[in-house]
Amino acid sequence: MFNIVKKEMEWGHDTLTLETGKIARQADGCVIATYGETSVMAAVTYAKQPKPGQDFFPLTVHYNEKYYAAGKVPGGFFKREARPTEKETLTSRLIDRPIRPLFVDGFKNEVLVICTVLSHDLENDPDIVAMIAASAALTISGAPFRGPIAGARVGFVDGEYVLNPSVDDMQGLKTNPEQRLDLVVAGTKDAVMMVESEAYELSETEMLGAVKFGHEQMQPVIDLIVNLAEDAAKEPFDFQAPDYSALLDRVSQIGEQKMRDAYGILDKQARTNAVSAAKEAIKAELSEEELEDPNLGTALKKLESKVLRGDVVKNKKRIDGRALDEVRAIDCEVGLLPRTHGSALFTRGETQGLIVTTLGTGDDEQIIDALHGNFRSNFLLHYNFPPYSVGETGRFGPPGRREIGHGKLAWRALQAVLPSATDFPYTIRLVSEITESNGSSSMATVCGASLAMMDAAVPLKAPVAGVAMGLVLEDDGDYAVLTDILGDEDHLGDMDFKVAGTEEGITSLQMDIKVAGITPQIMETALAQAKQGRQHILDEMSKALTQGRTEFSAHAPxxxxxxxxxxxxxxxxxxxxxxxxxxxxxxxxxxxxxxxxxxxxxxxxxxxxxxxxxxxxxxxAEPEEGKVYRGKVVKIVDFGAFVNFFGKRDGLVHVSQIENKRLNHPSDVLKEGQEVWVKLLGFDDRGKVRLAMKMVDQETGEEKSDEEKTGEEA
The missing domain is CATH 3.30.1370.10 (K Homology domain, type 1)
Known part of the structure; x- marks a missing residue:
């Protein structure tokens, strides 16, 4: 009934198993990957025909965690899994980013990848397992996928790299001084495709070493997927990339100079309008048959890419005239908003972020219900990207995947410099409102958030800055690494490589590749160039604030x-x-x-x-014997007076301890409600409190000197 194919290997500290042929047999490809006792099922389906007029590649990746995987019942009123959690959204992006560039150029059929966590042993994070399962399912599906890829998590303890550290090791990253890195790397056999990390001020050399280590350690997994595919892969889908070379030549002939003129405009909005006008001018000269060609959009984008990339690599000339390693002009301002606890406006060229800090109490901590248990977070960062930031109309509502991903990237960059909860017992919420965008708004968020927290008197260990690096890689191997990329350089380039950190080292790194991977040499060049850019930005930030304020806002708790x-x-x-x-x-x-x-x-x-x-x-608190307290007479009896002297604690002042003379009755000198000074003499055998008034000056509350006591007795 079943044609089961199963492969396994020892990987790191556990056994990795890949199995197909038993479950979800109507999907084009389905693989269950198990590492330890964590199992993830990845099912792949793809359309056999593209939708008419489709001009982009519609790949969708969904990662979802089922609470039953950890033996839990979901929280909330409905007691079922609802909208994706932040972890699910981030993991979906984590899987999407390395596999998207590996589909054959021109393939525009819809592809759906669904990864479902079936079992979680609370030790091995399902995200790496899901990535491996998705890669294996795509590899055996017959889809035009130039994989496989694999992924690995890397830790860094005592100068040594650790493969696939446990969930607890990574969950306690902030409180575990020995663990300095949580890095996820994905790649093919020959190249790295994606990097995501948070770190505690690692050097460029240490970070590059971690990426190389992860890439080396994933090679046996790639071999295992290939081994599985040899026995279980379906026939390759008959797909021939469309030949639109004639259309591209025609478009280039008509419009290359028009496009060059448009890209010579420095202002973003004016340039965008000029590019649109150039495209319309090209279309005006095309025949009806050429206008109806479904590859026209691709040809126009190819022309844009050719103009931009050629100038960058051959002429070392960027759109806005900057040098390859030059950062745009920066302006920083703090304390803009009078009622907030801290605020900053960070502007770099045509990218701008307004970042606001709010300080809260323990009641404001976020409670996170995760597979591996519930925990609380006292550091929150929310990133918003409204349409007006790029001069457009469009969707405005709850945060999308991109906003959640960019917010988490900035969060990772900043968490390494936060004070400990014992030293700074506040909940910190940062909100980044991107008011303008022309490339690298997530890194603008990092810079502005650092300043906003300093403005709110958060005692950061050091300010953090971030910069986005780009790459243009030509077929002949020639390349150019760009510092502080523009939006167009991101869209038409081959890499988005974001690096954030302090003067001492890197705190976060994220890399996305649009080609089939990059070499360690290119990555080393990008890291070195990013360090220079980061230092320049930190110097500019110091013009607004050199260190955190020492006084809180009057409105902060x-x-x-x-x-x-x-x-x-x-x-x-x-x-x-x-x-x-x-x-x-x-x-x-x-x-x-x-x-x-x-x-x-x-x-x-x-x-x-x-x-x-x-x-x-x-x-x-407990009262201390021999100490003087201010109290109130609560009851008078024949043998003395009861005084409430410590919270709700009452004690007896015996009549002989009221004054240094004989009294007929305590009421001769005392009345209920009267405030008096008493000294705690001690406790009797039954634990009753013994107090005295006569040895304390009732006006000052000071204990009388030996001379004063002797004089009164005389």
Whole structure:
């Protein structure tokens, strides 16, 4: 009934298994990849005919996690998986980026890749397993895919690279000083296709070494996929790339000079309009048959690419006249918005980001419900890219995949320099509003966010800057690496290589390739050039702020922390939360109690914080023998007076300890409600508190000297 093909190998610390032929047999290709006890099923289907008039390649990748994979029931009201989580969206992009460039040029049939996590052992992250499964499914599907690819995760501990570190190792990256890198690299047998990483100030040499290590370690996986395909691959799809060389020659003959003139305009909007006008002028001279050719759009884009790429590689001339390693003009401004906790406007050429910092309390932390468990995040970064930033109309609504991906890239770049939660007990939320865009808005977000946090008095370890590098690679091997690429250089070039970091090292790196991979030499050149660009940007940023502010905004909350014994938490909360509600209502401060006894008290009003602190302290603290306290007489009896002197703690002042003379009755000198100074003498055999008034000056609260005590007795 089944024609099962199964291959396996030892890879790193676990066994990797690829299996096909049993499940989802109506898909063009389906492979279940298992690493340890983490299993992901990748199913591939593709249309056998393109849609009429289709002028782009419609590839869609979906990665989805099923809670049953980890033996969990989804949270929320409906108790079923709903819209994609951030992790699912990011992993979908992670798989899409290295496989997209490997489809044969001209293939415009719809392709759908669905990766489903079936089992998760809470040790091996499913994202690498899903990438391998997707590559294997495409390889055996018969689709015109020039793979296979493989992926690997690389850690860096004690100067040594680690293959596929565990989920816990990566989850605790910020709190684990030994682990300095979380890098995912994907590639073919000959070249690297994609890199995604967060790091703790690694040098360019260390980062390049990690990429090489990951590429070397994935080679046996590629061999395993090839081995599987030899036994299970379907017949290759009969696809012949369309020959539109005659149309391209005709378009070039008519419009090459028009396109060169258009790309000679420096202003982006004017250049965009001129390029559109050049295309219309070309179309006006074409025949009806040529206008109806479905490859016309491709031919026009090819002409654009030819004009741009030729000038860059042969003439070392860029669209805006810059040198290959030159960064656009930069302007930085902080403290723009009067009511926010921190703000910055970062402008680099025609790319601009308005970034705002908001400081919150523990109540503002994001609770993340993931397969490997629930956890909280106190650092949030949200990136918004409205249509007006590129002078267009269009979709405006919830964030798309691109916005989520760019926001996460900036988040990765900044997390390495954040203060620890114990030193800075705030939740930090950054919002990046991209107000203009002409290339590398994610790196503008990194730079602006660094300044905005410094403006909000967040004690960063060091400022962070980012720069996007580009590449134009010709068929003869000649190439040019571009610093701080424009939007057109990104669209028509071969690489988008984003590098962020401090003066000391790299904190994040992301690379996307549109050709069949790049060599280590090109990557080394790009990293070295990026370091120069990053340093230049940091110098420009320092003109706005050289270091973080020392004072918070008047509108930001202040947070004080205190530690109490865990067995006192119940007393602070009270029955049904009665005590904690009273503290909050009376003081006006927010109080957050954690399971380890850490209490965070937050308010923009310092007096409110102190009042809440004192109320909590009075509940959990123990009175000290020999110390003087201010108290209130709550009850008078024949043998003395009871005084409330420490929180809700009462003690007895015996009649003999009220004054240094004999009293007929305590009421001779005391009355209920009267405030007095008392000294704690100690505790009797039954634990009762013994207090004294006669040895304390009732006016000053100071304990009397031996001479004063002796004089009174005389």
């Amino acid at each position: 202040r947070i004080e922390t205190m530690q109490i014994p865990t067995d006192k938490i119940r007393e602070v909360i009270g029955s049904g939360g009665k005590v904690i509600r009273e503290i909050v209502e009376t003081s006006g401060a927010k109080v957050d109690i954690q399971d380890d006894g850490t209490i965070k008290i937050a308010s923009a009003n310092g007096e409110a914080i102190q009042k809440a602190y004192d109320m909590i302290h009075s509940i959990v």
